[in-house]
Each structure stands twice: as structure tokens, then as C-alpha cells.
Amino acid sequence: MIKCLKCNRVEAILKAGFLRGQQRYYCKDCSFHFTLGGTLKPSPTSRKSRPTTIKDIARALGVANSTVSRALHDHPDVNEDTKKAIIQMAQQMDYQPNQVAYDLVKSQSRIIGMLVPEFNHVFFPTVIIGAQEILTKAGYRMIIMQSNESYADEISNTATLLASRIDGLIVSMTKETNHYEHFKAFEKREIPMVFFNRYAEEIMAQRIVIDDYQGAVAAVEHLIGQGYRRIAHMAGPRNLTLSQERLRGYIDALSRNGLPVLNELILHTDLSDETAKIYAQHFLDMAEPPDAIFAINDPSAIQIILAARAKGIRVPAELGVVGYSNDPRSAYIEPGLTTVAQPTKEIGRLAAKKILALLANEASGPTDQFVKLDTELIVRASSLRAQAPR
Amino acid sequence: MIKCLKCNRVEAILKAGFLRGQQRYYCKDCSFHFTLGGTLKPSPTSRKSRPTTIKDIARALGVANSTVSRALHDHPDVNEDTKKAIIQMAQQMDYQPNQVAYDLVKSQSRIIGMLVPEFNHVFFPTVIIGAQEILTKAGYRMIIMQSNESYADEISNTATLLASRIDGLIVSMTKETNHYEHFKAFEKREIPMVFFNRYAEEIMAQRIVIDDYQGAVAAVEHLIGQGYRRIAHMAGPRNLTLSQERLRGYIDALSRNGLPVLNELILHTDLSDETAKIYAQHFLDMAEPPDAIFAINDPSAIQIILAARAKGIRVPAELGVVGYSNDPRSAYIEPGLTTVAQPTKEIGRLAAKKILALLANEASGPTDQFVKLDTELIVRASSLRAQAPR
DNA sequence: TTGTACGCGTTATCAT
């Protein structure tokens, strides 16, 4: 049995954590802390200095943990003097709140997960900047993961995010993703999700999309306005809604202007440069080649321009080219690439705001809702046949 | 009066919060918790389904928490049958381990912080990809923050990362950063740090740098080899070591080849496009303008090419230009930009490996150590006077 | 105004 070193009683002894590797005791009768020092382990060499905790401050000042907690949170019910003393001591001891402990007790994390398919182009990083701008202002942190355009990576990433107890998820899917069970887990936990650009129809969530249909219509009608008539489309993967929408815009723009829609002029790429190059050559080698190509994105359009250049086909005189996404390279390639610009950073900002809103009034339940953002056609030389030498 | 259900004593009874809406009591004598169960409220309707915990599984199976924990961790000391039952039940109840709780008890986070100055160019995102590749494989998550090239943001970001109890920090400083107290906090906590590209001399940490000196020497000697003689340098911010190193390489390359180093041909930019443009015009407007410019990075070099184009100065015939960092645009601008390529993704991989190594053998104590990575000169048209029409 | 004790979900150290 253990006796209190002060009052010698034995019944009011509680264990009170460890001090330098030794069991520490607390006597409730005389409010006395002590350890059974002496012959125990020689304390395993003073190691990594443990960060200051609320307890440390309380002990140093002889007050209760709760008082310290209250003072640090500027709770009204705490004496001004004690508060001052506590805050000063906290500074002196270089106290840093432990977010992990806070999260546990609050059973939240103040972390928003951000899951994107890739970092190789500026698009997703820019969206991230936008989201971060809003979220850090609101006191949220972000865990950013990228799935490498791989379904398997997406699965493991979502599992990680789930274990990290993220409070919300901003996500754009892999181009491979066709099953959505891994997202349903968030649905079940009622963790708000915002999908952007690429999304799953069957998942109940907020979606932020570019108005891909309008962007495509504008691009194709611009080509038609420049006198191009045999316009091909290098389309994207069939499972992505954005591909479907841009294809729909392409088809409607042609039909609306009395031009035929020819299957031979529509090719679906996997968004890789290699495939784009192969398809570009295929288009240019056709018996009756297109006089213009509308590409699913700028990297593909750039491959088209390069392929044309290699074959000695003049752009825009013999071939008009329009891309999508306003890649930084598009302004610098020769000729400058006409493209559809998306409000990239705005997507991120909006997604973040949506998440915060969902977090705020969780009462409103899961709503799925679309936000469509407008695009802007940026006209450069690659599609201007009017002024070009013939 | 309330009697303990176990020892029937009455004096040692404390109230102990509520359990499912019922007053709960605690007997200090026999350390026993109990409620006066029975006819009370029928539990206030199951709300938001709380995620399954280890306790839930234990209760469902009538075993102890510790047994569940052991089973889930594949501890040897657990009966095969119980283990099987537990694992199955865990699946059935859709159990997800709570990383936050795990982190608290382990007083670690398995999170590596990554702090970079900006996302506007491909450089930092690419480094991040490299780091992530290694870290996720090792079971670490990342919190990525960007400081917007602002010292104030860097301060607040480091505070956030500190509170998040990150296990390690990979960082590249702001171009404004001149004081390093906020990094010393990590030093004090013995949180391993790896600086890359931009670092502080006074902080004890691993550093990964590109061999900027060699890269600059190669660039300038290439220009000299092409017959340029009056070579200017658009240098970077003075406080960044990379600026100093590239400047040193520039100076040494000139001296070594018997060319004078002229102060009027050295201008320090702040890395913004606007300043680059102004300085480019200044160079080109000089009474005796340079016949070549070595720029601190590609964005600046691109501004130089654009300025020359605007003035009708032919590149490379009248002006040679070499950049640094192999920006994706540099291959597409006209003429193609000669540049010094850095092994970007490799930086990230290496930084991650360093962090993991430091985490593994923390015994080795804080070492500061340099790793220098080699660059590669990519020669494009902007500096090839030999073949160019004069 | 201040202190006590509990719980958040785990792991780990004891007993048994």
C-alpha cells in the first residue's frame, strides 16, 4: 500500500500520471503530489522535451486544468488576474494547443480533404489555391491527396481520408472511376462532399461544374464563324461527364448551323499526350481530312498543332485548332492557341464555400445541387482563318 | 441516500455525469460505476449514426476493448476464433479506425507538413508529387500549405502545422523570409525538417539544393561558347541562396573566360513578371545593350523574349537568352527557350526519404547536411547564334 | 469563480 508522504494516510491515494518515467501519486486529503523517488529506474535519459500541456500550466500555477482551459479560451467566468497570469505563463512555457487532442474531444478534425486526380498541369493546383484561400481563413486545414488518375489510388486515398476523420471532402474523380462505393462511405457518415468538374451521378453531393456544354458550343461556333466546315472533335474519355457535355455542345453547334455530324470525325482519347499525337496524325492523314479540330483540352490541342507543324500543314490557314482549359503554354505556342478558359481559382473558392456552408447548417440534410460556372472563349491565332494568309 | 451497488457503502458515492440520459454514480471505495437504471427515458431517438468504435465491437461481442484492439492489430496473443469473430464483426459494423485517437495516444500524427511559397508554377506541385509518392507508400499523410510568397502567411502556416503536431516538415521558404524564429520552434520540439531550394543558414536542418552554381556556370559558358560577349544577368532576390549561387556561377564563368563583370549588367528582380518586364526593357534600352541575358528563371526569361519581340530585336541573332527551371512554356515559346532543368520530382522524393530517415533513427540527433542535385542544360533556339541568321 | 471527474477512441500495462 502506498502512504501519502505528507499526511501518511493510505486511502486517499490516486495515481496521477508519470513524471520523468516514475509513477506519480496524488493524495486527495492533503492535495499533495509526490513520486516514490529514489531507487527506481534512472529515468531513461532526458529525451525529447515534451511539449507543454494545459496540465503543466495548471500545475505551475497551482490551479485546475479547467481554469487554464477556460482562461485560454477567453471564457467570461474567470478572474481577470488569474486569466492574465495563465496567459502569461502559457507564453512563458511556450504552450501550443494540441490540435489532435482538441479534435478527439470535439470528434471533428477541422480538416477538409481535397482529392484530385493529378498535379501535372496547372488546373488542379490552381483550384487548390482557391479552396485554400477560403478554408484557411475559416480556420480549416487541408489534406491534399492526388490519385494519379488511378482508381486504385483513389480507393486507398479515400480510406486514408476517412480514417483521418476529415470534416468534409472536395473531390474530382479519376478518369478511370466507374464505381462509387468508396464515396458512399462518406455519404453514410454524413460527411459533406463537393465534387467539381468530374462527378458521379449516383452520389448525393454538391457539384460544381464548368458549363462545358456552353464552352464547347462557343468554341465550335467560333470555328464555323471563321469559315471552317469540316470540324473534327478530339473528345475525352466517355465516362467523364465533362467529355459528354463538350461532345454534346460540339454536336449541337454543328447541327444548329446545318453542318453534318460525322462519326469518323469524333475520336475519344484517354487524355494522354501519346494518344493525342496518334489521333492527330490519324485525322491529318485521312483521305478527306478535317479543316478544323476542337480538342477536349489544351495539351491535346498542342499535340495537334505539333503534328500539323511536322507535316507542314499550316495552322490556321489549312487547319483551325481550338483547345480547352487555357493552359499557360497555349499563349506561347506558335501560333497562339484559341481556347476555352475556365474560372479555375473560382471553382476552388466556391467548393470551399459550399463545404463551409454544409458544415454550418448540417440540419438542412444532404442536398444535391449543381452550380454551373461560365467559361470564356480566348481567341488566339490558331483559329483565325479570316486574317491568315491562305 | 444512494448506496453503492457493489459494496453497499454510502459515503464514497460521487455523481459521475450522465449515461444515456440517466444520472451516473461512482463509488470511490470499490471504483465502480453504475446508474440507477430501469424506468427512465427511452433514449432520445438515434440521431446521426456515430461511427463504429472499438468499444461498440467489444460490446457487441461481449469481449474487452483490449481484445478487440489486439485482434485488429493481429497481435499474436489472441485466440484464432475470437480474432476471426472480431474481424468479421468489424467488417459488419463498418468499423473505421479513428486516426485522431490513435495519434493522441501515440503522441504523433503520421502527418508530414509541406510548406511551399506558391503553386503558380509547376515547380512546387511537382516536388509535392515526388514527396507524396514516397510518403504515402510509408503510410504518412501530408498537409500541404502555401504561403503565397508572404512572410506573414508563412508564420501563420507554421503555427498551424505546429498545432497539428506534424511529425516532420518539408519546406521551401518565402522569398521575403529573413527571420527564422518560427522554424526554431520545430528545432526545439525536435521535429525533423528538410529545407529544399530555399533555406536558412542558421537553422539546423537537412537541406536539399540544386547545384545552382554549376547550373549557372553551364548556362553562361554555353552563351560564351555561342559567341556572346556582353552577357547580362537578371538575378533573383538577394536573400535567397539560390540567387546568390547563380550569381556566383555567372560571375565565375565570366571571369574564368576573361570577360569583365559589369555591375550595370546585373539587376535583382523580385521574381514577378512585372519587374522582369521592366528590367528587360531597361537592358534593351541601354546605350550599349547586352548581347545576351541569363535570367534567374524561365518566367523572367520569357518576359525578356517578349520584350525583345516587342522591340523587334531578334532572338537569338541579336540577343541570346537562357532561363532556369525548364518551365513547360519554355518549349513552346518562339524561339524555344534554352534553360537549366532541375530534377524537380527527385527533390520531392529525396526530401521525403530524408524525413523518413530522420524519423526512423532519431537517435542520430540533429544533423545538418547538404545534398546537391545536378542540373541539366537544355539547349533550344533562344541561345543558338551559331546556326541563326545574322 | 474555481475545482472535480468524465469522456472522446485508442494503445499498453498490468493482473488474472
Add this chain to the structure above:
DNA sequence: ATGATAACGCGTACAA
């Protein structure tokens, strides 16, 4: 092999 139970650091209802 399994069960209690004390941590981890914090917020907070309740008691004093």
C-alpha cells in the same frame, strides 16, 4: 488468452 484500467490532452457539466 483475456479483462480491467490508466494514460494521451483537452473541453465541459456539475459541484462547491
